[in-house]
Amino acid sequence: MQEAAVAKNTYTETENIIEIKDLRKVYKVGSESVVALNNINITIKRGEICCFLGTSGSGKSTLLNMMAGLERPTKGTIRIAGWDIDKLSEKKLAIFRQNHIGFIFQSYNLMPFSTALENVAMPLIFRGVSRRKRTQMAKEMLIAVGLEDRMLHKPSEMSGGQQQRVGIARAFVARPEIIFADEPTGNLDSRTSTEIMNMIVDMAAKHNQTLIIVTHDMNVAKYAHRIFHMLDGDIEKIEECI
């Protein structure tokens, strides 16, 4: 915690929230080496909505996993909100995720035996928030995503769109600085996709949260301020949108 605290002191609001330098990831598959990420250098500002667009195998998911601290880079540094992600211990990574990151998945990844309310409150449990407070926060969040009448339903009793809205509520409930969305609309029809994307972008904008979207869908990518086109482990081009 000490070094993280020191690192945090050097970070100010105006600086870049994500700084990636010379990032390289090589997988060993048997005796063969597969380069997933070649040499990535990115900086992302607070409140920015970025999209990594690419086909499968382009390395976009690997990049996301590494930013979330789920995978270790082969080479290079990742600095997020003042934390050197590549150097943190497992325990500090968990604390980092608790405090700075929200996750939205393609397949929702809700706890199948918990109600919507319990699912949304889960990240708060890990942070040690009291039962009363976290229930209150989770309720507010579910109302915000329009599920006030589904709070006590289990995921299996909800439609895909509703499940993803629970996922969104869960990602935003702890007010993290960064939201990672991995193919958030991959399992949804186009109408629901639009709804969901609007909801995510609105919510992120409201609290000046940084949103990182990974997708292969152009329709999703168009919500971003910047689109990173990825191909074979490299950033092919960066497209600035207005």
Added chain:
Amino acid sequence: MNSLDLILMSLSNLWRRKVRTILTVLGVLIGTMSITLMLSLGFGINISFQKSLERMGSLNVIQVYNYNGGGYYAMDVVKVGGSDSEQPKLDDATCEKIANMDGVQSVLKMLTTSVKMGSGRYIAWVQLMGVNPEAMEYFDFEVDQGRLLTVNDTNAIVFGSDVPMNFYNPRDRRGGYWGWSANQEPNVNVLEDRLILTFDMNYGEPHQTPIEGGRRPKRYNVEGVGLLSWEGSQNYSWYAIANLDYVKKLIKENERLQGGGRRRPTSADTTYSQIKVRVKDMNKVVDVQNAIKEMGFQTYSLMDQMQEIQKTSRIIQAVLGGIGAISLLVAALGITNTMIMAIYERTREIGIMKVLGCLLKNIRQMFLIESGLIGFIGGVVGGGLSIGASYLLNKFLAPALMGRMGYGVQVEKISIIPPWLLLATVVFSTFVGLISGYSPARRAMKLSALSAIRTE
């Protein structure tokens, strides 16, 4: 993550897999029950042995004999072992020495001789025992009627419970012994009737055998002051007990008469055939006993037997406990199996929790709490059922076993569960649960979050 949330989460996980949890708990329950019951049987055996020993006499009394140095009844004239001065003597000086040993509470000197007693037409052969009255309270003398001896008594006699039955009428043609089993009163009321005591073995006999040399022994008037109870003083039931000094005096007078005036050392002056030593603390009995043995005496205490019995019952307990332990071991495997299954089922959930920022420590704790709870619940329920089973065993099996364990072993309870055993069972089964869950919990902790959330 605070510990209440952790426990609630573990509980809800267990509750979700109700049937499997219950079955696993059932395994632990059977395991703990068999251990508890097996051990309780061991305790029961131990205690019934101990009780039957206690009825034979106190466990902290040591009997001291002197076979080598002239242990004999006072009437014996020739010394068995010769008068070797090297041999230890069980005399007053020795008694004093033993009485001053660490832990010794009291020493009972016992001087025994055969006498004949008479009351009216009835006579009886009686073993007369002289004891030091101040020690009586420490050596299981329990009066049924009357009182015990005091230091000031002279011709007062306390009778063992069976002595009154010895009085018979030698001129009665039917034999005259008061029947063993007849429910009639003894011929003589030893507390109220006039009694005489003599060393004259011809006293009251219809056919007199001539006395060789010496003079006819004197007759003494004695007074019965107490009658010992049978239950409390079984060891003395055939003795008439008098003040030691009085018995010494009688023996000396008789020897003078018999010896025709010749002077020689009388045994009554010097040695006792037997003494008893009471040790205050049961744990010191062995020490005192060894110290007395080193002085050259033969000793015996129920502790000797007790140690043998304890050794035996320890083996019995170990065997019974071992049988129980096997079933708990099987239950432990059941717990491990259940937890591994749980991990396979919940791989995805574990992954999600990790991605959402759950500490690895918390994941491990959650699984340990679940397996620990299985052990704990099994232990508590198993302990409770053991009490019930123990009650049933005592109620229905104990009477059936009664009388099959030989004379002197009285079976009251065959299964005894001390409270600490219940506590130990619960602690142990919880511990077994934790141990069984340890490796699955580590496994859950080490699951890769990334591959876990990819699991479909």
